Amino acid sequence: MSGMDVASATVTLRVNRFAPRPERERAARSGSPFGRKSSPFGSSSASARRRPRGKQWTQDYVLHVRPETTVLECLLTVKRTMDPTLAFRYSCGHGMCGSDAVSINGTPTLLCTATVGEWAKHAPAAASIDDEGFRHTGSPETIDSSSSDSNIANAHGDNAADLGVIELAPLPGFPVQRDLIADIDPMLNQITKLAPYLKADGVLATTDEGKINVFEYLQRPEQLAKYEMLSNCIACGVCEGSCPVFAGGDAFIGPAALIAVSRFVNDSRDTATAERLDMIDTADGVAACQSVRACSRHCPRGIDVGEEMWQIVARVRER
CATH class of the missing domain: 1.10.1060.10 (Alpha-helical ferredoxin)
Known part of the structure; x- marks a missing residue:
């Protein structure tokens, strides 16, 4: 096994995806008294600012990467080798243009400056249940450490098996155009x-x-x-x-x-x-x-x- 394989681990990118629904232009019928009625909520320019409708879903991508790999590099790998339909925006890739701003684990930041080791997180380990049906919620010693906790303990080591999950969503506060691209x-x-x-x-x-x-x-x-x-x-x-x-x-x-x-x-x-x-x-x-x-x-x-x-x-x- 090479040194790169030893230092790398798996990470799951959990991407909130969005595909807009094609807009249909409906011609007003001259015989209808409601065909040309103006909207009470503003002009057409205001209606164009509405949040687009479409299909929303969450998709996971599992990658084998190093902890120092940036999230942008992970997305580029997904785009090139796994799913060419994934949409995101970037330009310089060095934190100078600001075009790749998204929400990572609920925090707005740049894809090109965020590393896997910094942002990957593990879900809380499930509390163990004894033979009598009681759930142990005390100290970590009372919880079974043979499952996901072992991965958490090894996440910072050279032989890490799983770095965890990184949740990606478009930048909050703006309308979504497609996947991670915000307007x-x-x-x-x-x-x-x-x-x-x-x-x-x-x-x-x-x-x-x-x-x-x-x-x-x-x-x-x-x-x-x-x-x-x-x-x-x-x-x-x-x-x-x-x-x-x-x-x-x-x-x-x-x-x-x-x-x-x-x-x-x-x-x-x-x-x-x-x-x-x-x-x-x-x-x-x-x-x-x-x-x-x-x-x-x-x-x-x-x-x-x-x-x-x-x-x-x-x-x-x-x-």
């Missing part, structure tokens, strides 16, 4: 509406000699530090999938959009601070944030989203 357009649209680009006064600075001043936007290190971390946001949606208030961008503009605003509000070169604060000073803007700070739990770029949210909320209220 993040609501988040991207909210970011776009808030003009995520530098707005200067438009005056071209010149030197005493009349030449263009190439140091017009020169910043001190402390000025750069105010927004440098915020510029690392990759709009992956992990913070919004973790936020219990966000619901596709309707009731709450979302932490990702507010982080985009905060990045330019804290930029000393930007001259549209008042305009930006006005845009988020709304009922579905900073007023909807409940300061739960769940958005900070698993930011792949290390941004303390909850703290930044508190800072931008305080700035809106203090002006």
Whole structure:
């Protein structure tokens, strides 16, 4: 047996799958008084945001992998060798693009940065029942360790037989398109509406000699530090999938959009601070944030989203 076989083990990917139902276009009949009746729940653009209908099921895939293998690598193996119909999104595979955000064991994170050894879990061992029908629920010594507990004990060893189960689902808070692919357009649209680009006064600075001043936007290190971390946001949606208030961008503009605003509000070169604060000073803007700070739990770029949210909320209220 090779060294690779000794260090590897089995893992079960439990994927929540979804296949959308094809939408049928129904032509309105001219003879019916209800054929062209408008919906009381909004326009066609609002109805397009409804959660799609289709077939939902859970499917298990058993793989032989190393603990340091990423979940994305596992899915690629499934796609290439086991089930080509499995749908998921990814691009760079190195935690830089944010396109592969999903829910792993109920926690939003990136597939490419999550390893099997870190996320695989075992189901609780069933309590043993004695001859008289009593179930032992005491210390681990009273439970039969010859079954799944032995696998748990060996999961961290070189001869691990079973690493456990990893449950995969699409990113929460967004409509599902297919399998693990979520529609993040609501988040991207909210970011776009808030003009995520530098707005200067438009005056071209010149030197005493009349030449263009190439140091017009020169910043001190402390000025750069105010927004440098915020510029690392990759709009992956992990913070919004973790936020219990966000619901596709309707009731709450979302932490990702507010982080985009905060990045330019804290930029000393930007001259549209008042305009930006006005845009988020709304009922579905900073007023909807409940300061739960769940958005900070698993930011792949290390941004303390909850703290930044508190800072931008305080700035809106203090002006």
